[in-house]
Each structure stands twice: as C-alpha cells, then as structure tokens.
Amino acid sequence: MIKKQVTPSILNVPKDQRVEVINNLIDMGIQWFHYDVMDNKFVPNEAISIDEIKSFKSTCKKHLSDAHLMVNDPFKYAHELKDYVTCLTIHYESFEKEEDIVKFVNEFSHTNWVGIAIKPSTDFNKIQPILYLFDLVLIMSVEPGFGGQQFIEKTYNKLKEIKNFINEEKLPTVIQIDGGINDLNSKKLFEHGSLFNVVGSYLINNLNKETLKKLQ
Ligand code: DX5
Ligand code: ZN
Numbered sequence: 001m002i003k004k005q006v007t008p009s010i011l012n013v014p015k016d017q018r019v020e021v022i023n024n025l026i027d028m029g030i031q032w033f034h035y036d037v038m039d040n041k042f043v044p045n046e047a048i049s050i051d052e053i054k055s056f057k058s059t060c061k062k063h064l065s066d067a068h069l070m071v072n073d074p075f076k077y078a079h080e081l082k083d084y085v086t087c088l089t090i091h092y093e094s095f096e097k098e099e100d101i102v103k104f105v106n107e108f109s110h111t112n113w114v115g116i117a118i119k120p121s122t123d124f125n126k127i128q129p130i131l132y133l134f135d136l137v138l139i140m141s142v143e144p145g146f147g148g149q150q151f152i153e154k155t156y157n158k159l160k161e162i163k164n165f166i167n168e169e170k171l172p173t174v175i176q177i178d179g180g181i182n183d184l185n186s187k188k189l190f191e192h193g194s195l196f197n198v199v200g201s202y203l204i205n206n207l208n209k210e211t212l213k214k215l216q
Contacts, residue, residue, distance in 0.1 A: 002174065004190045006215050007066070009178070009200035011036045011047050012147040018052070021207065022060045028209050032064040034178065034198045035085065036147075039071040042094060043145035050080045057084055066115060066136065066196075068178065069094070070144045074104060082112050089115030089138050089176075092127050105133045115176070119144060120152050124161050134173050136196075137162060142179030147200040151180030156192060163193030183214040190216075 008030060013021045022033060036047040053067065066087035069077050074090045082088060088108050095101050105114050115136035116127055120143060131137060139158055142149035155177065166173055176196035177189050186197050203211055 002195060004195055004216070005032060005197075006030065006186070006199050006203070006212060007032045007034045007176065007196040008203055009034045009036055009147065009198050010204070012201050012204050015052070018048075019056070019059045021204070022056065022063070024207065026061045026063055028212055030063070030212075032066070032086070032196065034176075034196075035065055035067045037067050037069050037071060037077055037081075038145070039073070039077075041072045042091065043070045045145050050077065053081060054084050066113070066138075066176070068117060068138065068144075068198075075107070078104070078108055078112075082108060085112070087113035087115050087136055089117050089136060091117045091119070091144070092122060093119055098130065101130060102133065109133075109135075117144075117178075120154070124158055124165070128165060131162075131165070131173055132169065132171055136174050136176055138176045138178055139194075140179055141177050141181070144179075149180055151182070151185055156188070159189065159192045159194060166193075181215070183211070186215040 010018050035053050038045050038047040040046050064086040066089050067081050067085045068089050071077050074094050078088045108114050113135040116134045117138035119140050141151050141155040174195040177194045178198035181197050181199045182202040
C-alpha cells in the first residue's frame with residue numbers, strides 16, 4: 001500500500017539549485033517528485049527539460065517520479081523519458097482522438113505507470129470511461145502553465161466525484177492533485193482521497209521539515 005505523501009514540484013526552483021533541493025528533500029523523507037514538462041505550445045511556458053530530467057538520475061539520490069507532460073506531442077516526450085521516470089502523465093486535452101490515448105497506454109504501460117491529467121475546466125465525465133486504463137489520475141487545481149497560482153476551490157467537488165467512482169468501480173487508480181497546495185488545504189485534500197499532493201511554491205519558499213510536517 002502506498003502512503004499519502006507530498007510529491008514536490010521543483011518548477012519554481014532556480015535551475016542551478018534543483019539538484020541540491022531534490023537531495024535535501026530526499027534527506028527529509030521525500031520519495032517521489034513531480035517533474036513539470038512544457039513545450040511552450042500546450043501551455044505558454046517552458047519548464048524542466050528532458051535533458052535535465054535525465055541528468056537527475058546521476059546527480060540526485062534515488063527517488064521515484066512522475067513527468068507531468070503539458071505538451072502537444074506526448075509520444076515524443078514519453079519515448080525520451082520512459083527510462084528516467086516512474087510515471088508518464090499525459091493531459092486528456094493533448095489528444096484529439098480517444099483511440100490515440102488508448103494507443104499511448106498500450107505503448108507505455110508495460111514499462112511505466114501511466115497517468116491522465118485534466119485541466120480545471122475539463123469535466124470528469126470526459127475521462128470516466130477510460131479511467132480504468134490508468135494507474136494515476138492528476139486533477140489540476142490551477143490552470144496548467146505556472147507555479148504560484150491560487151488553488152481553485154471547485155477541485156474538492158471533482159476530487160469527491162472521482163474518488164467515489166474509483167471506490168465504486170474498485171479501480172486501483174491513485175489520485176494526485178496539482179497546483180496551489182499549501183498548509184491550509186493539503187490535509188483536507190488527503191482526507192478527501194488524494195494520495196499524492198504536488199506542492200511547489202509553498203514548500204520551496206519554506207524549505208524545512210516543519211513545512212513538510214504541516215503538509216502531511
Ligand atoms: C503548474 C504545474 C504545477 C506547479 C505547482 O502547471 O503543473 O506542478 O508547479 O506549483 P504550485 O504549488 O506553486 O502551484
Ligand atoms: Zn504539474
């Protein structure tokens with residue numbers, strides 16, 4: 001059984017400090033990191049590059065991770081990253097045809113966990129019929145693209161809806177929430193069924209064991 005945990009996002013850590021921050025967090029007990037990958041097309045920003053993620057394998061202590069692919073061509077990025085991350089998470093909105101989502105799962109699920117992310121404006125019913133294909137569902141609680149945004153309160157309803165469905169259908173899919181998480185909402189999200197809380201700015205701006213304790 002996987003325990004509820006904070007999966008830090010290092011998006012807002014300056015590039016030259018990322019290795020040190022990851023290693024410090026591992027020393028504080030973090031086991032799983034969330035790597036934001038952007039192509040400046042799906043979202044108007046760039047994040048952690050493929051080469052940087054690859055380099056973490058030798059520069060950082062051993063850890064698990066998910067690559068949050070905010071890109072128009074997830075296949076290309078997934079091929080590059082599959083040997084370097086635990087979970088490859090695609091956005092539902094990156095695909096025009098559902099059959100390509102199924103193709104993605106078929107291609108990568110024998111080597112990796114595969115996750116599906118939805119934007120705040122995308123209803124759960126869009127992915128409900130295909131949720132059983134995924135190891136993880138990533139509920140965006142901010143508009144993807146930037147760290148440091150405010151948590152969207154409507155996320156709780158979506159979380160409850162998805163958690164109920166997972167319980168009813170007895171799916172093994174785990175829930176991850178991403179965006180605007182801090183000491184005030186983290187506990188409530190865990191209580192409502194989140195397994196992985198992605199925390200970026202709040203953790204990075206107060207990087208110590210106390211902060212981690214408050215989030216867990
Ligand atoms: C936003 C990213 C998030 C972000 C989280 O597009 O997907 O992972 O970095 O950072 P905070 O916690 O600052 O919202
Ligand atoms: Zn993210």
